[in-house]
Amino acid sequence: MVSEEASSVSITIYRAPGRGDGAINVNWPQGYALITETRTVHLPAGDATVRFEGVSEGMFPESAMVTGLPQGVREKNRDARLLSPQGLVDAYLKREVSITRADKATGVSRTQDVFITAGPDGGVIFESDEGFEALRCTGLPERMTFSEIPAGLSAKPTLSILTTSPQAVTAKLTLTYLASGFDWQADYIATVKQREVQEKPKMDLFAWLTVANGGNQSFANANMMVVAGEPNRERRTDQVRPTGGALIIRCWPMQRTHQVPYNPGYISAPPPPPAYAPMMYEDEGAEIMVTATRRSEKMMDMASPVAVVVAEQEDLGDLKLYRVPERVMVNAKGQKQVAMIVKPDVTFERVYVANAGNYNESSAAISYVLRSKNDAENGLGVPLPAGRVAVFENSFAGPLLAGEGALPDRALNNEIEVEVGRSSDVRLSVVSTRQSRRKQSWRAVVTNARDHPVTFEMEIPHIISGLVRGVEVIDGVPTWRVTVPANDEAKLSYAIKLR
Template identity: 25%
Template structure:
């Protein structure tokens, strides 16, 4: 008969667990003792956690076990608030060990029970066994007359292990050894850094027929730690901070997380410049569950003057290699971050919706692009895709070899506009070192070394031709 393997479980005695102290004079301080919580969240997945807990102290050495601490904390970043009569001697992060796998590891070499259900009668039978091994997480049992590897059924412990270093813990804990010059209850201000909690900005831009832009900024918070942060004050830092790779505590296997998406408007104070970065402070508090993604609206900017740009990047060259078929212009949207309501724009993705269609039509998604950090007064240019009604074709019309190391070439670029309105088009070049433009039908400007730019008007349902002669001396 084939036995269907069932998931092994560990039966625990709550009375036995309560009788096991964590360690001598160690006190567990849970989230119920938290007085205050603040999160300063960076865009690279790093967060500074500032919290205050109420705890009892004895004069001299105190061992405090704090639960509800992120499993991704940077251990050597733990610091205490300024206090002349309280010093941090040492700290350690201990994972939860009151788990199936950890308890079975501690029970290796001990007598256990293997419980099986008879599928025909529904009755359970208990078999005495010795747990020989938990290598690779696989139970190996000695049942007296045979050895079973990963047997079907449930394994029950007859008693809880009592010689576990540090005691049994149902939750991970940050254990602090404190040296106190006073006794009695008081506040413990604590700061630490943690990975796994970050934010990203995103924007929705709506472009009107008159090329006026409205911009709504949102932030998406992402909690990939295993703890909840309840009723926390929130600061968002725009800008990267330098980091070195530091070892973190051993992490537990992630349990299935609760993922939630929500969007909530949050009033935000004006960003403040600090240490070459901008800090946004949100009014009220935020609560984040493990695995939760939460979106909040940050601010909205209205009536921004924008320009639609048509651009052919790298179409003008010194030699051959131009396409012999029409190429579409890249559609760009540009605007200046200035005006009375301007403020620093954190890096993020902008999604643009075009409302320039027929009256009553829904706005059309026009594309999305990544925007870098943009200060007040900065310029933003977004490439949204291709404009099929503005095209160009480039051809080399003449070539003369001057020497083994130099030549001259003549090129022609014809741009066509199928729109019913005139458009302005930019044509950028990609020239090698030693290239020099000798003649051109329209004046160019140097965007960078080897990158001339021509700006031309193309009439409605018409075309414009650009010609230039270039000499290359290698």
């Protein structure tokens, strides 16, 4: 008996292990999911085979559990061969089929029995009365006919079980299994807000929960959750995906080389686009007036996305669980986004950062980061899963993308830092001034061409000789931290130990 679909489904998705802040593999996501389905079946008395159709094609069959059976499961089988043109040819390899095609001489269709000798990868070769031929390589219509559907081919990925029931019964079963081909990530949008000079800089932080399903099965009306963190999972071999799909037909040229027509159009440049037609006016002598409206001096604020449904965060041991409060459709070969985090008015600090080892006497632009602390005082105070961050700044032309950075997993009270880009207004040069056997002297000069002070930090990846005013050890690295006045510069002289 066949259970064609689930009456309800729940999907819990885990991120790809070790992916970090990289993008999701859209062809076949490298994460996994725990899927729980509820199905109702009618069992006869005695032995019965139950086929669960429409399971995820990335199912790990060894993880499948079925509850609700009168006497449990005696045997499980994963049916990985799908009903498709490729699957049919593969199943009929070394067997006889019928082929209908037009006669080369008369053009009349005729049907004959042929023997498939090779395929489906790399083309289909069959043996007929005329000898060995390749399918669909004559240029004439051809159609293959199969006498029956081979055993073991199913239209959907299927899990079958063997069970026994003492009497006929209608059972409500729960099927739970792990499946590959899923993944998720957080995608942040940080919108820097306008402020007065005396005000602290603020931004609106919004995060999308992006879920990817790389399989060919959709899950309708699903209760969806994702898990943040790094659960331990042993590495295993790649899961065998169901076979199936379209036939790959390969043919060879029917002429000799000198008979293949030469088409220079494949290698010549495309013709230039036609010139625009001149603008026509009713009165050639009419005076043309051009007017303009001066843009307001006030910057245009970017409106943050409006969240209608927001995922709810829960604790799952030492991990974090995000539950979508409404049932959703998880489409095959698709991605879905649901609001995950909405935090307006997050205070932050803009810091220009550099590593002294990456600079020389030539003045060079410096990277800048947006830095904050994940606590309620700064407008946050929620766990932040790893993801990409798009930073928007407001301008007279409206909101513009300032840069993109990455945010690793951040727990409560952790420091948050997103590198946005490089500034051409704040520059650094580091020059060696003197060297002896035991130490080397350096001078660093940072310039600020902006009309307001900036905060600058420079890491010195060496052992400092003596005490240097303005240099402190941060996370084990000597760091120069200074506020550079508007349209001014700051200098630091220091020495490092060579031995």
